[in-house]
Amino acid sequence: MKKLIGEPANVVRDALVGIELSDDRVRVDHQHRVIYRATPKDEGKVALVSGGGSGHEPMHGGFVGAGMLDAACAGEMFTSPTPDQMEAATNEVDRGAGVLHIVKNYTGDVMNFEMAAELADASGVKTESIVIDDDVAVQDSLYTAGRRGVGTTVLLEKIVGAAAEEGRDLAAVVELAKRVNGNGRSMGMALTSCTVPAAGKPTFDLPDGEMEIGIGIHGEPGRRRAPLAPASEIAEMLVDPVLDDLDMTGAPTIVMLNGMGATPLIELYLMYGEVAALLEKAGVTIARNLVGNYITSLDMAGCSLTVLRADDDVLGLWDAPVNTAGMRWGV
Amino acid sequence: MKKLIGEPANVVRDALVGIELSDDRVRVDHQHRVIYRATPKDEGKVALVSGGGSGHEPMHGGFVGAGMLDAACAGEMFTSPTPDQMEAATNEVDRGAGVLHIVKNYTGDVMNFEMAAELADASGVKTESIVIDDDVAVQDSLYTAGRRGVGTTVLLEKIVGAAAEEGRDLAAVVELAKRVNGNGRSMGMALTSCTVPAAGKPTFDLPDGEMEIGIGIHGEPGRRRAPLAPASEIAEMLVDPVLDDLDMTGAPTIVMLNGMGATPLIELYLMYGEVAALLEKAGVTIARNLVGNYITSLDMAGCSLTVLRADDDVLGLWDAPVNTAGMRWGV
Numbered sequence: 334m335k336k337l338i339g340e341p342a343n344v345v346r347d348a349l350v351g352i353e354l355s356d357d358r359v360r361v362d363h364q365h366r367v368i369y370r371a372t373p374k375d376e377g378k379v380a381l382v383s384g385g386g387s388g389h390e391p392m393h394g395g396f397v398g399a400g401m402l403d404a405a406c407a408g409e410m411f412t413s414p415t416p417d418q419m420e421a422a423t424n425e426v427d428r429g430a431g432v433l434h435i436v437k438n439y440t441g442d443v444m445n446f447e448m449a450a451e452l453a454d455a456s457g458v459k460t461e462s463i464v465i466d467d468d469v470a471v472q473d474s475l476y477t478a479g480r481r482g483v484g485t486t487v488l489l490e491k492i493v494g495a496a497a498e499e500g501r502d503l504a505a506v507v508e509l510a511k512r513v514n515g516n517g518r519s520m521g522m523a524l525t526s527c528t529v530p531a532a533g534k535p536t537f538d539l540p541d542g543e544m545e546i547g548i549g550i551h552g553e554p555g556r557r558r559a560p561l562a563p564a565s566e567i568a569e570m571l572v573d574p575v576l577d578d579l580d581m582t583g584a585p586t587i588v589m590l591n592g593m594g595a596t597p598l599i600e601l602y603l604m605y606g607e608v609a610a611l612l613e614k615a616g617v618t619i620a621r622n623l624v625g626n627y628i629t630s631l632d633m634a635g636c637s638l639t640v641l642r643a644d645d646d647v648l649g650l651w652d653a654p655v656n657t658a659g660m661r662w663g664v
Numbered sequence: 665m666k667k668l669i670g671e672p673a674n675v676v677r678d679a680l681v682g683i684e685l686s687d688d689r690v691r692v693d694h695q696h697r698v699i700y701r702a703t704p705k706d707e708g709k710v711a712l713v714s715g716g717g718s719g720h721e722p723m724h725g726g727f728v729g730a731g732m733l734d735a736a737c738a739g740e741m742f743t744s745p746t747p748d749q750m751e752a753a754t755n756e757v758d759r760g761a762g763v764l765h766i767v768k769n770y771t772g773d774v775m776n777f778e779m780a781a782e783l784a785d786a787s788g789v790k791t792e793s794i795v796i797d798d799d800v801a802v803q804d805s806l807y808t809a810g811r812r813g814v815g816t817t818v819l820l821e822k823i824v825g826a827a828a829e830e831g832r833d834l835a836a837v838v839e840l841a842k843r844v845n846g847n848g849r850s851m852g853m854a855l856t857s858c859t860v861p862a863a864g865k866p867t868f869d870l871p872d873g874e875m876e877i878g879i880g881i882h883g884e885p886g887r888r889r890a891p892l893a894p895a896s897e898i899a900e901m902l903v904d905p906v907l908d909d910l911d912m913t914g915a916p917t918i919v920m921l922n923g924m925g926a927t928p929l930i931e932l933y934l935m936y937g938e939v940a941a942l943l944e945k946a947g948v949t950i951a952r953n954l955v956g957n958y959i960t961s962l963d964m965a966g967c968s969l970t971v972l973r974a975d976d977d978v979l980g981l982w983d984a985p986v987n988t989a990g991m992r993w994g995v
Binding site for chain 1: 666667668669670671675676678679681682683685686718719721722726855856872875892894895896898921925926927928929930931932933934935936937938940953955957960962963965966967989992993994995
């Protein structure tokens with residue numbers, strides 16, 4: 334295992350030190366491992382709390398800041414944060430307008446956010462939650478009943494973050510979150526496994542000459558193994574299942590071509606070219622795009638495609654100013 | 665070799681297609697392989713042209729846009745662009761105020777940019793050049809007489825880009841570029857080799873349990889091989905040579921902790937924490953920082969540190985608005 338780390342057991346703790354030192358938009362509660370905005374918004378704004386296992390950076394801590402999240406709970410590597418982390422975050426960010434929990438559909442995350450919601454409720458904080466399940470690869474998976482939550486999470490945190498920032502109330506924010514989740518679809522693939530520091534060896538075995546189509550963001554098995562193929566064929570293996578699952582024509586879309594952590598940007602641009610050509614051929618209108626590392630799987634090489642069927646409201650929220658380490662424009 | 669590509673010989677061509685499709689701030693001249701701003705500035709602005717071998721994305725094409733470069737010439741992988749690419753770019757972007765060539769110190773780049781300057785001169789376009797040589801690792805190297813040009817290039821393109829944008833003349837822009845180069849120092853390290861697509865195998869051999877300290881951005885040998893070490897010790901191996909080479913105390917600094925292409929962000933944040941602690945201990949004031957992938961070496965795992973001794977002028981230019989794929993704020 335070759336990594337820029339200290340003690341494998343302390344990677345999350347140590348990385349939070351660097352996140353806080355590098356980003357003056359946030360502060361870190363190191364006891365609870367929660368990343369907060371350094372300058373919280375005034376009363377009356379719906380607050381957004383997300384979180385999940387670490388190892389997917391910049392998600393979620395890199396999306397804390399004006400126009401996106403109010404707090405992100407950092408779990409251990411690929412492990413859900415605990416309910417007490419989520420409860421602390423929820424109580425801290427509530428400004429009287431309620432708190433939305435943004436949860437990716439993994440059994441541990443869902444259970445722990447539910448428990449945190451009950452605890453917050455007992456302290457008089459109103460919470461709602463959105464469970465994201467956009468991965469078309471498989472119906473059930475290693476850590477999930479139902480579809481996994483992946484790339485749509487990134488787009489949702491931006492779009493719903495903008496809605497909360499402009500003052501929409503909790504009901505409106507929840508409705509929007511459901512709409513975004515309902516209209517987003519993702520499919521990923523891996524060229525290599527990732528290595529969890531504490532494990533010290535690759536999570537799964539992926540021989541030379543093979544790739545995994547439909548990979549999960551923790552290395553969960555996808556749909557199938559396939560021989561390595563040119564980028565144009567890989568693009569088809571991502572685009573087709575997404576479009577088979579939801580009609581993306583007749584509306585503007587937001588497309589994310591995401592790197593899994595160890596994929597060089599030149600390959601992501603090349604893949605974006607292939608994907609965009611296929612989408613155009615299928616009659617899909619790409620109104621906005623993101624190319625880069627947004628929801629990663631440690632040092633996995635590979636990529637994922639997310640397509641979100643949008644509308645004018647969603648595009649306007651997408652374009653609204655955002656000021657986070659992972660996504661920034663308009664400020 | 666596991667990569668998201670088509671024909672290995674066509675990676676640069678194919679990636680430029682994706683860059684153009686994804687980024688409406690730029691247009692691409694595919695014949696000359698030059699990336700231009702989609703909306704050029706008016707007459708009277710000093711124009712900035714950079715370029716170099718591909719494989720270092722987002723540098724340089726991802727730095728074309730308002731507040732940074734006017735054009736970037738994309739060479740073949742790890743290979744200098746040709747003089748005719750540079751000449752085409754220089755003539756295209758000149759607005760009557762002259763053109764600055766931003767050149768990293770590699771023999772091919774320096775020679776080709778000199779030739780392009782002569783050609784442009786013959787067409788009546790005034791050019792100046794800055795050759796960046798900030799890598800403290802080694803005096804001469806595989807493709808370089810003198811020090812190699814690395815991370816300071818990224819900071820310089822931002823700072824000098826802002827100066828040109830605010831209307832400084834060619835002499836002032838050249839003076840600033842020299843000042844930035846003179847005050848910037850870098851040192852890099854690799855955990856793994858990179859693989860050039862056309863070669864199909866790792867550029868060098870780096871066994872399990874070893875790392876290369878002082879690596880070049882094309883995999884050129886550094887100062888030494890060392891056994892794998894914890895992040896805190898690696899941080900010392902980067903910080904010490906930089907501070908030994910230039911006193912960074914008594915002035916604000918800009919610090920970049922850069923990933924080599926296949927390093928997950930969580931490791932870069934962790935390393936930044938270690939580096940920042942060492943710099944603080946040494947009495948260095950970090951006024952601004954960048955953590956992420958800015959000057960990469962294909963799929964190499966590792967990182968580099970750049971420290972720039974700044975002043976109020978430089979910090980003001982750093983903070984000025986910039987709108988590129990690789991760096992964006994204020995717009």
